[in-house]
Amino acid sequence: MSEKSYDLLVIGGGPAGAATAYWAAKAGLQTAIIEKKVFPRHKTCGDGLTPRAVHQLSEMNLSQELNEYHKYEGLRAIAHNKSIEMKWPDHPTFPSYGYVVRRCDLDTMVVENAVKEGADFFEGMEAVSPLDKSDLGIKGAMALDHSSGENIIFKAKFIAVADGANSRFGRSLGSNRNKKYPMGMAIRGYFESPLDKEPWIESALDVKDRHGNSMPGYGWIFPVGNGTINVGIGLLSTFRDYRDVNTTHLFNEFALTLPDYWEINPLEPIEPPTGGRLPMAGSVGPKAGQNWLLVGDAAGSVNPFNGEGIDYAYETGRLAASLFTEANAQKDNSILTRYPDLLDEEYGLYFKVARLFAKIIGNPVLIRELTRVGMRSQTLMEWALKVMANLMKENDKGLDEIAYSTIASIVRMVPEQRVSD
Template sequence: MSGPSYDAIVVGAGPGGSTAATMMSESGLRVLLIDKDSFPRDKVCGDAISGKSMEALEKLGLVDQFETQKALPTWGLTISGPSGDQVEIPFTKDRHRRIPPGIVCQRERFDDILLNRAVRAGVIVIKGSVTKVLRKRDVVIGVATASGSETAHYFAPIVIGADGAYSIVARELGMEQLDDEHYSAGIRAYFSGVTGFNDGNYIEIHFVDESIPGYFWIFPLENGLSNVGVGILSSVIKKNNIRLKVMFQAMVSHPRFIERFSNATQLGPTKGWGLPLGSQPRSMAGNGWMLVGDAASLIDPFTGEGIGNAMISGILAAEWAQKAHEKQDFSAPFLGSYEKNVLELLDDELKISKTMQRLVKRKWLLNAVIRKASRSKEVSETITSMFFDLEARQKMASPWFYVKLLFA
């Protein structure tokens, strides 16, 4: 076996992979980034880029590139419950700040900007479908790509698997598909002409009887477009024999939304993809390898957001790759510190979100919270901060929060 060598190889140029590759290259490592697709490419997603991702974008010096012509700033969230009660929650009191608290940006564009950032940082990018992880005994030493009958080998002391929900790197390393309690499925379509958005471009999450414990979303995009979708836990899909496309159509023509879609046109097909949830993260490191983002199963089990955690794990993986090169130690015990680091940062949040995910199964509770929030500033502010602030989310995950709320 022969082929070119690098300091690190990253498989997958989504937000996790491009972020990791950029940071490693900027710390002086020679990095190869391999993706099976030609960019710009579509990725099934809600396209909502939250506060956490905004911080990572700032670290990459990219916030300015996402100013209005590239993405739509979003200033808040509208939530409605099964009873139809609705609450509008601003993400911030400061509507004049330069950097918005969140943006909505089609992934085709978002991921391309991140990949270009990696190229500018000196990362070598090639198109190729990774089919195999190369090993010497139990140590990962590179990857193989295949195209028709052509095979190519690439070598590095560190391979980072950032190849998403159906990660070949994770599978090659012996990790099974997650069980259905820790996996969701979602479908989405783009529309033009949906009406009724809040003037702060609020993203909208609607809990409808048929969607619970998942939700129906309508996210406004630039140029009058919107991203519309539905996502739900895979175990519920199986148990209730749900067909997501049927559910999606039922939502779009639901009496609560039909008026808003009366002059809307669907652009392109309805597409689906999996969401590996952080209620059960995978093993993230071993001899010569690390996993980031969806490959490591880091999607927030309550909100369904995964871009921020992909970028944060990408930043941490890059830091540990650099330390490994400094120490010339690429062993499982050393790279295992990367996993510890990710869990230190995200584990509390993921556990709280898991509790929240269970709570929304109770429709009466969801109705009660949203009804109270629509009438109480204090409750609506707690929900607002829940999206950004771990302490507020912790508060909401406690049964006492609901006891106090219901009897207040």
Template structure:
């Protein structure tokens, strides 16, 4: 199919009655690029629209668990250190006067290592990978609204502004994948609002030149102390230190809306006060900062549903798919992008009408089956840790018990073997199956 170009009437090159692609993917983050890659790999014509131009910043911890690594491997991406990735062996948890190193579990279904790579580079790598598979990437193309067919009520394309002059253009396709992040512009235009009964997080991060850049563990601080000694004031939230391997570390903190401090916290000041209490030799001081503090919201636990409506599939943050247990979003963006692509391929192989809609309606069912019960457990978890007393109790009495912490690592990172596995795997899998997939 011909590539869409702007016309005087604001339509794509196909005009009002033809399609400019088989699928339009809005957003070239991990979810959008994953969907575009898997779609294009089947031979479909895919138009991938990115509102900014690469390279571009994205607020994230940059840490990838083995769950995300598996998706990269499935896409054929080289995850070796020589290809620019910083590998890690596990998670170090700090809290309750304990420093506990937990290796990533050895499982049949998941690789035994994690990765770190800045989103400034990571997102472009994924988008270019989708391009190599055949997707057509259009940068500096900001989608402003869906195009809705007046007769059917279905979304049949998107309106956008593109190029340096922000020229209006319309692109048409039988299906749209909305991977536009927590702004969720497409979903909001369709009346799909954020669910207030689902958790929401806020995270801030900053890069520093640091001696800890080659740390072989992701580090998570369950307690944020202001000042020294450790008996000083406890701050709300949790923190992380991830070595990037390029001379810098990604340092940040997060806070959940289940804590009473959520509405009245200056997050940049909170980060500054926590970092001031860390050892000065780590280098997390103003003169070592390589950029500003940046923040973003984390929509968790299916906070926006349904994940399919009227020709639009939601993936990643646009569907509120961040893991409530650990704030991880990349793994679920990559996976949901693949699942959306699989459903779309099957749907487009059927005639337009009821048969295609039956195939598309499978997507939200698939999402609930894959993550629904697990995210329900995650919502219970964040309600518990939102209570400072519970959090302090857990840090004091839970961290010194390695067996319990290995169990928590598996459930928080969602890393179990679905068949067989050890007793921990079987217990976690049973809990996930029994939890209601609401």
């Protein structure tokens, strides 16, 4: 049985893992990523990168690579036979545009970028169990090389758990999802369309089947720029009967009712649609151990407002890498205990507001009326876009930020039980 040693072992090569590895390797930590799949691999995702995600990718020196993909200007919202087009807002930190990049391309791009910074990448290598788990942490992971069937020991001072929404490795360390928090379900597929280079991603807020009956959830259509569009539908567990929802049926009905201008054949997706579940709002914990941290989807970092997880994966990965680097330099693992508080400082109140929003929209009648009111006002919808994409300005606060801050101040005082139950 072979053995390898590193400063940092990253379990999972997706957005959170690759970002953690990039920043850690850049800071000088000997870093390894082990990923059970072989890249490129497909993931259930809308493929849309918002300004927050684009900013993080630019910080990782990937702006030039992104320019090869479809760039879009903003969001087109559709509901109640109306449509509103909204450009991404101007912001001092984030760009006023996004990209659509298929995950098979995006994740390969980011992990290769980490390798360029010095990280070692082992694909087709599954972390099957923690190594020597004790009160002092773990010494690494036992991994299975799927190509050879060999077990390999990876020893490390620190471990970043980034194996996604189902995080088996995280669960083996005692992490679990707070079931009172919302969870998302989504399914997506690709269709050929002549509008593959539309400047807008599209969100259907009032989804109906072909007979005009309202369906739960919201739909999306994201132009990929390669002759195809990404079509999907998602819903939250706050919807009363979500356990009885057949997401494949939802997807098929949504495809059949897409606006004619997309010119798709709804019966002929390019490949079978795929779906998945997403823990949200920081719902997974504990997020820190003696020498390990959960990052990205493994920590339940998806935004309940819009189902967005990639930017939060990059951000939590970057934060974790900075703490690993500091702990290594100071030879003080207790530095990692700051991680949950730093996450709460950055996202805690915002995610609490988002959870209350998720609870409200679980009522189909209420969300229908809210969207009906919203679609009458460009200004109101632009404010909602800014809030839901977490693009408020921190310092130069305008009316949009003041309005959100007022709501957040009220939500801060709402007992946690009232938000979660």
